[in-house]
Amino acid sequence: MSLSKKGGVHDSLQNCYAKKAMRQLWKKVMVCVSVFVFATAMTGCGKKVTDPVTTTAQSEAESKETGSNEIGGKETSVKEAGSIKVWVSSGAEDDTYREMFKKMETEMNIVINDEYYPKDELDSKMQVAPVVGDAPDMIIADYLQIPSYYEAGMIELLDDRMTTDMKSDLLQSIVDESTYDGHLITTAQFDSGMALWANKSMLEAADIRIPTSYKEAWDKAEFEDALAKLKANGVKYPLYIRQNKPSSLYFTYMPIVASFGGDYINRDTMLTEGVLDSEETIAAYSYITWLEEQGYINGAADYEDAFYGRKESALALLGHWKYKDHVTNLGDDAILVPIPDFGHGVYTCSGSVVWAMTTAATKNGTADAVWSVMDEGLKPEYINQITDFNGAIPSRKSVLDSKEELKKGERLYLYREQLEAGISVLRPLTPAHMTIYSAMEAAASDIIGGADAAEVLKDTSKSIDDIIVENGWSLK
Amino acid sequence: MKTAMSKRKKALYLMLMYIVYIFVAFLFIAPIIYMVVSSMKTDAQIVSDMSTYKAFLPVGTLTLDNFLQVISKVHFMKFFKNSVVVAIINVPLVTIVNAMIGYALGMLDFKGKNLLISLIIALSIIPTEAVIINRFMVANQLHMLNSYVGLALPTMGYPMYIFLYYNHFKGMPKELMEAAIVDGESYGGIFWRIMLPLSKPICATVIIMSFIRTWGDLLWPTLVTRDETYRTLPLALRALSSDVYIFWGQIFAFATLMTIPVFIIFLLFQKQFIQSLTMSGIKG
Numbered sequence: 001m002s003l004s005k006k007g008g009v010h011d012s013l014q015n016c017y018a019k020k021a022m023r024q025l026w027k028k029v030m031v032c033v034s035v036f037v038f039a040t041a042m043t044g045c046g047k048k049v050t051d052p053v054t055t056t057a058q059s060e061a062e063s064k065e066t067g068s069n070e071i072g073g074k075e076t077s078v079k080e081a082g083s084i085k086v087w088v089s090s091g092a093e094d095d096t097y098r099e100m101f102k103k104m105e106t107e108m109n110i111v112i113n114d115e116y117y118p119k120d121e122l123d124s125k126m127q128v129a130p131v132v133g134d135a136p137d138m139i140i141a142d143y144l145q146i147p148s149y150y151e152a153g154m155i156e157l158l159d160d161r162m163t164t165d166m167k168s169d170l171l172q173s174i175v176d177e178s179t180y181d182g183h184l185i186t187t188a189q190f191d192s193g194m195a196l197w198a199n200k201s202m203l204e205a206a207d208i209r210i211p212t213s214y215k216e217a218w219d220k221a222e223f224e225d226a227l228a229k230l231k232a233n234g235v236k237y238p239l240y241i242r243q244n245k246p247s248s249l250y251f252t253y254m255p256i257v258a259s260f261g262g263d264y265i266n267r268d269t270m271l272t273e274g275v276l277d278s279e280e281t282i283a284a285y286s287y288i289t290w291l292e293e294q295g296y297i298n299g300a301a302d303y304e305d306a307f308y309g310r311k312e313s314a315l316a317l318l319g320h321w322k323y324k325d326h327v328t329n330l331g332d333d334a335i336l337v338p339i340p341d342f343g344h345g346v347y348t349c350s351g352s353v354v355w356a357m358t359t360a361a362t363k364n365g366t367a368d369a370v371w372s373v374m375d376e377g378l379k380p381e382y383i384n385q386i387t388d389f390n391g392a393i394p395s396r397k398s399v400l401d402s403k404e405e406l407k408k409g410e411r412l413y414l415y416r417e418q419l420e421a422g423i424s425v426l427r428p429l430t431p432a433h434m435t436i437y438s439a440m441e442a443a444a445s446d447i448i449g450g451a452d453a454a455e456v457l458k459d460t461s462k463s464i465d466d467i468i469v470e471n472g473w474s475l476k
Numbered sequence: 477m478k479t480a481m482s483k484r485k486k487a488l489y490l491m492l493m494y495i496v497y498i499f500v501a502f503l504f505i506a507p508i509i510y511m512v513v514s515s516m517k518t519d520a521q522i523v524s525d526m527s528t529y530k531a532f533l534p535v536g537t538l539t540l541d542n543f544l545q546v547i548s549k550v551h552f553m554k555f556f557k558n559s560v561v562v563a564i565i566n567v568p569l570v571t572i573v574n575a576m577i578g579y580a581l582g583m584l585d586f587k588g589k590n591l592l593i594s595l596i597i598a599l600s601i602i603p604t605e606a607v608i609i610n611r612f613m614v615a616n617q618l619h620m621l622n623s624y625v626g627l628a629l630p631t632m633g634y635p636m637y638i639f640l641y642y643n644h645f646k647g648m649p650k651e652l653m654e655a656a657i658v659d660g661e662s663y664g665g666i667f668w669r670i671m672l673p674l675s676k677p678i679c680a681t682v683i684i685m686s687f688i689r690t691w692g693d694l695l696w697p698t699l700v701t702r703d704e705t706y707r708t709l710p711l712a713l714r715a716l717s718s719d720v721y722i723f724w725g726q727i728f729a730f731a732t733l734m735t736i737p738v739f740i741i742f743l744l745f746q747k748q749f750i751q752s753l754t755m756s757g758i759k760g
Contacts, residue, residue, distance in 0.1 A: 090715050305523045
C-alpha cells in the first residue's frame with residue numbers, strides 16, 4: 001500500500017515535472033514563433049521594392065493570390081506574342097541587361113519577364129523545365145551550357161532568321177561558337193578578350209621586352225627568362241593565374257594547353273582519351289607545378305588582387321572581365337601582352353555569353369517576339385552598352401571601330417588583332433561541356449595543390465569519358 | 477613544502493589547460509569573427525587583408541554600406557521572409573512527426589516493426605542527392621512546386637531524427653506507459669501528455685538541427701523554386717558570386733544577417749541541447 005502510495009506520489013510528481021517541462025518548451029517555441037512572426041511582419045511593413053525584377057516576382061505572387069492577371073503592369077497570365085519569358089545566367093552584367101530590356105520594352109512595345117539565376121541554378125532549372133513545363137522562351141547564358149540543351153531538344157534553330165549581312169558582320173569566332181550540329185543556334189553581343197595582363201613599369205624595371213602583337217609573343221625561353229628577371233627584381237610571385245578560383249582556369253589556361261600542343265578533347269570523336277591525358281596536355285599542366293616550384297606563382301594564394309592590389313605579380317592570366325579592376329588600380333601601367341608561344345604557336349581563346357531561343361517559344365507562339373528581341377540586342381547601341389560595361393570585344397565587325405580602346409596602338413587592340421587573325425581556341429562544342437568544366441576545375445585545383453598532373457589528368461579523362469559514353473555524346 | 481609544490485603544479489596544469497581551451501575556443505569562433513569583421517569592410521580591404529591576421533581585425537575604413545546594399549539592392553528581407561515561413565512550417569512538423577514515428581517504433585509493439593526500423597536505418601545512409609529527383613517528380617505531380625508547402629513538406633521526414641527519437645523512447649520505462657493505460661489513457665494521449673514532455677532535450681536537439689538544415693538548404697530550393705517569388709536565403713547568397721565576380725563585402729554582410737536567427741534558436745534551446753548531448757554520453 002505504502003509502496004503504491006509512494007508510486008502514486010512519484011507519478012504525480014513526474015507528471016507535475018513533465019507538465020512544467022512541457023510548459024517551458026512551448027513557452028520557448030512560442031517566443032521563437034513570435035520572433036519569426038514579428039520579423040516577417042517587419043519585412044512586410046518595410047517592403048519597398050524598386051527593382052523591376054523583384055517587383056515582377058512579388059507582383060506575380062500577389063497576382064496568384066488575388067487572381068489578377070496584372071504583373072507589375074504587364075499582362076502575362078494570358079500568353080501573348082508580345083510577352084516573353086527570359087532566364088539569364090546571373091553575372092556582373094545583370095543591371096545592364098535590366099536597363100537594356102526596359103528600353104526594349106518601351107521601344108518595341110513588348111513585355112520581357114527577365115529572371116536572373118546563378119549558372120548552376122539556371123542549369124538545374126533548365127534540366128527539369130521540360131518535366132515541369134515552365135521553360136523560358138529565351139535564355140542568356142554561358143555557351144558551355146547550350147549544347148546539352150540543344151541535344152535535349154530545347155533549343156530552336158536560327159538559320160532562317162539571321163540575315164546573311166548580319167552573319168557576315170559577326171566575328172568569325174562568334175559564328176564558330178554559335179554553330180552547332182551544322183546549324184546556327186545562338187547569337188552573342190560580345191566575345192571574350194584573352195591575353196596576359198602586365199604591369200608595364202615592372203616589366204620595364206626588369207628590362208624585359210614588351211611584345212605588342214601576337215606576332216611578337218615571347219617564346220618559352222624568353223618567358224621563363226622574364227619570370228626569372230622579375231623575381232630577381234623583387235617581384236614576389238611574377239605570375240598570377242587566379243589559382244584561388246581554379247574554375248576560371250578551364251577557360252584561361254586553354255591557350256597555354258593549345259600552345260603546348262594539347263587540348264581537352266578529341267574534336268573528331270568528342271572523347272578525351274588520348275588528348276586530355278596526352279603528353280602535351282600533361283606537359284601544359286605540369287608547367288603549373290614547375291612554376292610553383294620556382295616560386296613564380298603562389299599556389300596558396302586565396303586572394304584576387306595579387307596583380308592589381310598587392311602588386312606582388314607583374315603578369316596575370318586573366319581576360320577582359322578584369323579591365324575595370326586593372327585599369328582603375330594600375331592606370332597606364334595595365335597593359336596587354338600576348339600569351340607566350342610554348343612550342344606550338346601563339347593562341348588566345350574565345351567564348352561568350354550567348355542568347356538562345358528555346359523550343360518553348362515556338363510552342364508558346366512567341367518565337368517571332370523572341371527573335372525581334374535577339375535581333376534588337378545585336379544593334380550597335382546595345383552591343384556598345386554591354387561592352388562599355390564589361391570591356392569585352394563587340395561581336396560585330398562594324399562596331400569594333402567605334403571603340404577607342406580597340407583601335408590600333410590602343411590598350412586593348414591585341415584582343416581585336418588576335419580574334420581577327422583567327423588564332424583563338426574554342427571551348428569544346430559538346431553536350432559534355434559542363435561535365436568537362438566541372439572535372440577540369442577539380443583537376444586544376446588538385447594540380448595547384450601539388451598532385452601529379454599525369455595521374456590527375458588520366459583519372460579525369462577516364463571519368464569524363466565514362467559520362468560521355470554513358471550519355472551517348474561521343475561521335476565515335 | 478610538498479603541498480606548496482603540488483599546488484603550484486596544479487595551478488600550472490590549470491593554466492596550461494586554460495590556454496588549450498582558449499585556443500580551441502578561438503578556432504571555433506575565428507570564422508565568425510572573420511565574417512562579422514569582413515562584413516564591415518570594403519571589397520578592396522577584404523581582398524587586401526586576406527591571408528593575413530588583419531582579416532580578423534576591424535582595420536581600415538569600416539562601413540555599414542554592405543548591410544545597406546544587402547537590404548536595399550539584394551532585397552535580403554524578401555528572401556529572409558521566405559526562409560522564415562519555410563522554417564515555421566517545417567521545424568514544428570519535423571519535431572512532432574518524427575517524434576510520433578520514433579514513439580511508435582520505440583514503445584509500441586506491432587508486426588513488421590523490426591523491418592521498419594531496419595528500413596529507416598538503411599534510409600539514413602542514402603544521401604539526399606540520390607533521391608532528390610524522385611522526390612522532385614512526386615512534388616511536381618502533387619503540384620507543390622514553387623510554393624512554401626513544396627519547400628517545407630517534402631523534407632519533413634528525416635531518418636536520423638526518427639532514429640534519435642526511437643533510441644530515446646526505447647530507453648524509457650515501459651511502466652510509465654502501462655500505468656497510463658491502466659489510468660485509461662489512449663496511445664495518443666500517452667504521447668502528447670507523457671512521452672513528449674519527457675522528451676524535451678531530444679525535441680530541442682531536433683529543433684536546432686532541423687532549423688539549421690532548413691535554413692541552409694540549397695539543393696531542394698534550387699529545384700523547387702521556379703521563379704524569384706519563393707527563393708530562400710541560401711539561393712540569394714549563392715547569387716553573390718560567380719566564376720568572374722565575387723561581391724565579398726555583401727557576401728559577408730549577407731552571411732552575418734543570415735546567421736543571427738541560428739544564434740537565437742541555439743541560445744533559446746542550448747540548455748536542452750547540452751542536456752541531450754550529456755544524456756547520450758551517459759547512455760553511450
